[in-house]
Amino acid sequence: MAGKGGRIPGAGRKPGIPNKITGDLKGMILGALAGAGGEAYLQRQADENPGAFLTLIGKVLPTTLTTGSGALRIEVVTGVPRDDDDC
Numbered sequence: 268m269a270g271k272g273g274r275i276p277g278a279g280r281k282p283g284i285p286n287k288i289t290g291d292l293k294g295m296i297l298g299a300l301a302g303a304g305g306e307a308y309l310q311r312q313a314d315e316n317p318g319a320f321l322t323l324i325g326k327v328l329p330t331t332l333t334t335g336s337g338a339l340r341i342e343v344v345t346g347v348p349r350d351d352d353d354c
Contacts, residue, residue: 317345 280286300308313320321343 314346317343 304311
């Protein structure tokens with residue numbers, strides 16, 4: 268008989284255990300990042316491809332941020348001049 272959430276008790280991985288393929292893929296991505304220059308490579312991508320870089324940031328930042336000092340302000344500097352009225 269299926270238990271809570273439709274799981275059959277004792278079947279499969281326990282909740283919270285990552286999929287082996289996911290872990291292997293993450294390792295390969297981190298290895299490729301290290302081979303490409305690591306943090307310096309990411310900085311270059313932020314400068315050369317800000318749209319793609321910001322998409323990456325949106326995927327890796329936690330969905331809920333908490334700070335002890337109130338509001339959180341994030342300022343993105345792209346080097347693209349902007350009119351002050353557009354902000």
